[in-house]
Amino acid sequence: MHPIVIIGSGMAGYAVAREFRKLNPDHELLMICADDATNYAKPTLSNAFVGKKAPENIALGDAAKMAAQLNMRIETHTWVKAIDAVAHELTIAKDGQEQKQPYSKLVLAVGANPIRLAISGDGSDDIHVVNNLTDYKAFRTSLAARQDKRVVILGAGLIGCEFANDLQHTGHQVTIIDLAPYPLVRLLPEHVAKAFQQNLAETGIKFVLGTTVEKVSKVDNGDYLVTLANGQSVIADVVLSAVGLQPNASMAKASGVHAVRGILTNAHLETNLPDIYAVGDCAEVNGTLLPYVMPIMQQARALAKTLNGESTSVHYPAMPVAVKTPAAPLTVLPAPAEVEVTWETEEFDDGMLAKATDSEGTLRGFVLLGPTAAKQRLTLTKQVPDLIPAAV
Template identity: 75%
Template structure:
């Protein structure tokens, strides 16, 4: 029998491999990845500074350790050039050499790529993105240069006031950096929070020292002798020693497209995580399950457990219970359970001394989402989660 092959060594790939090995210790398992296949939890990158973790401390195991631990073969620095769905065969390239790999089941765990804006200026190529441990090493190297006196004031400009941008801003501000966050939206976390909560969240971050330039975008990044000048569309300009882009991710669908695998925003799957091609599945940030993209840890874990059972012969639909997202911003503790897209909701607000609780209810009075800001409100997380209907029920 041909092996089960996983393309991708991120959290999705390794979590699936781990769950599969709990159920099947003998089936040949192969992981193929374009990088060094170090196992790490990507969410730790946005608060590693405050946690006093250097890049070398973030990795949980290299490819050799993980291959031994999970009894699988890991092909590092290897590119999948094409998928022949009919032949159940991959074409690979490593060190300029082309080879093939057969599979019985194939799992796309290829993640998502950072969105990059077209920004003018001779400094635009120096803008960092952090979507991997390798990216984070480069970002930390630039920050460390500031610590050795090569920068004036450890000034960091972040493009994007979404979840990752705000988490990095809080982490940097807590470790002695001067942070300004730029976003075209009029408020941070605009896609996750109702306006009244977003304003309170912003105020809490501002009180910690973080600055915001909202309702505008970056037009140009220019190099200077001591850093960069960031020119904004509203005529304002900022100076920075390091620039980080965190404006979002796009699921990696290019490889799937070449194999005639159906895609939309992500790789389209049903609740069995099956694509339209036989024996090919998708999981993690690249997977659009029943029309829903959920690039968070808890959905990934649910997917991995279900797919491991399916690959082991027990056909299992993924189950999405209500899964709140904890935002790692200690200056403004925040938990969000977004209401489903397309559901009309009414927000009810309750104020506390240290924050607020906002509930989103539908026309029938059913709780469909909530936002908890502050430690007092956060204590209600478990009780409220139990009241929210499953996004994908067990019987899907």
């Protein structure tokens, strides 16, 4: 019997391996990854400063530890060049040598890549992205080398705001730049977003919205001049891009796996090719991309059962997202994009609660800003229908 092969050593890949081992301690498992397979919780990267966590303290286990813990072979620094779905075989490359690797079932847990904006200037190559622990180490090294600690963040989305909060509260001076008119534009209604922005601004975070970065130039003393489309400019010690992620689907598509935004799967996380599955940030499940921790855990549990012979569809209960911005405590349960909703808002001294209801009066999403509103998280979550119901 050939091994079950997992491509990718991120949170999704390790979650599948962990859940499968709970059900089946013996079937051969093989993880293949292009990096060193260090296991860590990616969400900790955007609040590691406040948590006083140095990069070397974020890792939960190296490849050797994880291989022993999960009774799994891990091939690090190995690239998958092609998938032969008919032969159930991979072409892999390591140390410049190509070889074939058969599989019984294949799990694509290949994650997503940072979107990079087209920015001119001789400093554009120095713009940091933080999509993994290696990226984060490089970012922290650049910060440590600078005295003024002025950080420009491109992107006022979830990750950009989390990093801004973390940096501003640890002696840095943060400016967030985004084309959108307010932060978290994909998650929040405008009135809540502006209150959220005000809370962050009161900590010293500067917002420059409604414009984009055109150029990043090196200037004296290792500084960077960030030139904006609206004619303004900002001096930075370090520039961080957090404008979003794009599912890593190129290798899968080249091998005949269907992909649109991400790798397309049904509710069983099956792709169009037999015995090939997708999970995590790369997976577009029934047309939905959910790059958050709770959906990944739901996917991993369902897929582990399927891999063990019990065909199981993923079940998405209502899964609120907690945004790690202590200066403006925020919990969001986005309403489905295809559902037309009406917002009702209740204000408190320390924030607000906004509820999104559909035409039939059913609660489809909510936003909780501040400590008082946060107390209603559990009650409201129970009222929201499942996104993808469990299989009947």
